[in-house]
Amino acid sequence: MKPVIKSIANKYENHAANLIINIQQNEFGVPITLKDQPDLFDIQNFYYSGGGGFWGAFIDDELVGTIALVKFEDHKAAIRKMFVKKEFRGKEFSIAQKLLDTLLEYCRENQINDIYLGTVSILEAALRFYEKNNFVDIQKDVLPEKFPLMAPDNVFRHLTLK
Template identity: 60%
Template sequence: MKLEIQPIGNSYSEQAIDLILTIQQKEFNIPITIEDQPDLLQIESFYTAAGGNFWGAFADGELVGSIALVKFDERAGAIRKMFVKKEFRGKELNIAQELLEVLISFCRENRIDDLYLGTITVLKAARRFYERNHFVKIEKSNLPAKFPLMSADDVFYHLNLD
């Protein structure tokens, strides 16, 4: 299997929506719809134009993972849309780790020093993954004022890259 990680734009919206909504709704029963995340229909204006990016992980040409960065302040960004298709998860392929490393490299190159993210209590594996990668759990009240909140999120993390 050939794995490639590359920035993706609006031409991949449908594939990204299919990947992400399937995981959110079918696998984890999270009551979230495409209407709740219009950013997926406008990847370029929402992520790229603002100084962030959106990456896809492709296994033999199929989109099997994603991660996105919203730049919301001069030196700060929020991780969004971190998803890997069930059959492609785990240490053997290490797709989530590779996606995170691509995003962190982008942050270092673009002088984004602080990364924040919100996730959901039920996503236990995701939380363990962030904690293994030195993200520190913080209270919602300690998020920066400009942090782009998602209504479903109830657990928050911070990582300083300095």
């Protein structure tokens, strides 16, 4: 059961939305709804049209993880929608790492040098994961002006690729 990482678009939006909202609401109790995330129902326009992307991790044709990139300035982008189904987390599958590596490779190929993300403090494993991948804490008030802020986010990280 080796994960396959590939670009996904509108064809997978219901699968992605179900995976993401289940983790956000049911697993972590994050106060966010699908209505708060219209990007999930227009992946093509929201992520790809501006120079970003959206990737999925599949095991036996089942979507088990996602990661997305919103490009908001020439050389700056934000990670969004990084979620892995509970039973596929950890070193055995390394899905989160493979998703992040795919996104970072895309950034390098497309001269995106500054990567930002916002998350919530209760996602402690995610925070450790980003730290392990050299993301550093950044205060909300020094985020780039065009950073696409999500209401529940209260922790912010930054990675310089150059």
